[in-house]
Each structure stands twice: as C-alpha cells, then as structure tokens.
Amino acid sequence: MKRMLITGYKASELGIFSNKHPGVPIIKKAIRRRLEEALEEGLEWVIVSGQWGVELWAAQAVIELKADYPQLQLAVITPFLEQEENWSDDKKEQYQEVLRRADYTKSVTNSKYVGPWQFAEKNKFLLKHTDGLLIVYDEEKEGSPRYMLKQAEQQAAARHYVIRTITAFELEQAAEEEQQHDYGFE
Structure with a gap:
C-alpha cells in the first residue's frame, strides 16, 4: 500500500477535549506502530482530512516519524476551506502547524462549509485516491468513523483496497506498554 488514508473518531467522541489528555499519546503510539509496519511494506503517503x-x-x-523515515509524505485534504474556523485557538494553532509541515494540502471543495454533502465528497475523493485505510474504530462504540468504514468496505469489494483497524484492545495494549515504560518495567 503506497497511499494510506487514516481516520477515526473525533476527539469529542472519545471524551478528549485537550491534547494534554493521557489518551492522545496512546493513540499516537498505536498509529506510529502501524505506520512503521506499513513503511516496511512500501508506504509512501499518509492522507488525512485533518479533523x-x-x-x-x-x-x-507522521510528522514525528519523518525524522526516521524522511521519504514518508503527508497530505491533508480537507472537505472545505477553513474547516478550523470555529475551533479554539489552541486547536487552530496545532492544526496550522500540521498544515505548515504537510507535504501537500488541498480542499476537495473550494468554498467554506456549505453543507454535509462536502463530507460525502471528501470521503469519495479520499477513498478513490488511496490504496487502503487505517481506522481507529471499535465496533462496540459506533461513531462517525462507521460511515468511512462502510464506504471503504464497498471499495474493497470493488477493487484491491486494504482495511486495517486499530481496535480498543490494541489501544489498551499501547496504554499498558506506556505504563510499564513510565514505571521502568521495560
């Protein structure tokens, strides 16, 4: 898989309202682990919509991994212009830093938010232009990622499209590893 789409829950769906939440580094660790596996298999691009x-x-x-994998590229392809317009200043600052460090940025629609159809267009575009999906999702905790997962499953039925899932179990494992590391048990 050369081009991987990554998606999952919005922060609010996970009860996370700050980047200082202890779950954020756990999620990033699980994603990094999967990205390193994919890099060994030829991954070149990671694509997100930046939610x-x-x-x-x-x-x-991805930006952190670029230190060790300079060939890794990041694209942020948003559903519409200025999606961060109503975010807090802290969130806007982090988002703008990601955009500055991305290798490619673009919006699927060249307007600000008009309607929910822009999210559907974004999903179609991203699925069409990637070879696979890495999704943070738990079937027992439905949420917004289920829409992208269903569309990815349709892609997989029509063409070779790889779907990989980071489950709650995998996040728990990453959390346990972090805890062991913090207490010096590694």
Whole structure:
C-alpha cells in the first residue's frame, strides 16, 4: 500500500477535549506502530482530512516519524476551506502547524462549509485516491468513523483496497506498554 488514508473518531467522541489528555499519546503510539509496519511494506503517503481527533493526531505522528523515515509524505485534504474556523485557538494553532509541515494540502471543495454533502465528497475523493485505510474504530462504540468504514468496505469489494483497524484492545495494549515504560518495567 503506497497511499494510506487514516481516520477515526473525533476527539469529542472519545471524551478528549485537550491534547494534554493521557489518551492522545496512546493513540499516537498505536498509529506510529502501524505506520512503521506499513513503511516496511512500501508506504509512501499518509492522507488525512485533518479533523480534530484521530486524524490530526495521526498527522502529528507522521510528522514525528519523518525524522526516521524522511521519504514518508503527508497530505491533508480537507472537505472545505477553513474547516478550523470555529475551533479554539489552541486547536487552530496545532492544526496550522500540521498544515505548515504537510507535504501537500488541498480542499476537495473550494468554498467554506456549505453543507454535509462536502463530507460525502471528501470521503469519495479520499477513498478513490488511496490504496487502503487505517481506522481507529471499535465496533462496540459506533461513531462517525462507521460511515468511512462502510464506504471503504464497498471499495474493497470493488477493487484491491486494504482495511486495517486499530481496535480498543490494541489501544489498551499501547496504554499498558506506556505504563510499564513510565514505571521502568521495560
């Protein structure tokens, strides 16, 4: 897989309202682990739409990984212009930093928010232009990622499209590893 789309829950769906939440580094660690595996398999591009939550944390993880994998590229393809317009200043600052460090940025629609159809267009565009999906999702905790997962499953039925999931179990494992590391048990 050369071009991987990463998505998952919005921060609010996870009960995360600050980047200082202890769950953020756990999610980033799980994503980094999967990205390193994909890099060994030929991953070149990671694509996100930049929504606040898993996608922005994934973009930050990619930026961190670029130190060891300079060939890794990051694209942020938003559904509409200025999607961060109503975000807090702290969130805007982090988002703008990701955009500055991305290798490619673009909006699927060349306007500000008009309607929910822009999200559907974004999903179609991203699925069409990627080879696979990495999704942070738990079937027992439905949320916004289920729409992208269903569309990705349709892609996989029509063409070779890889779907990889980071589950709650995998996040728990990453949390336990972090805890062991923090207490010096590694």
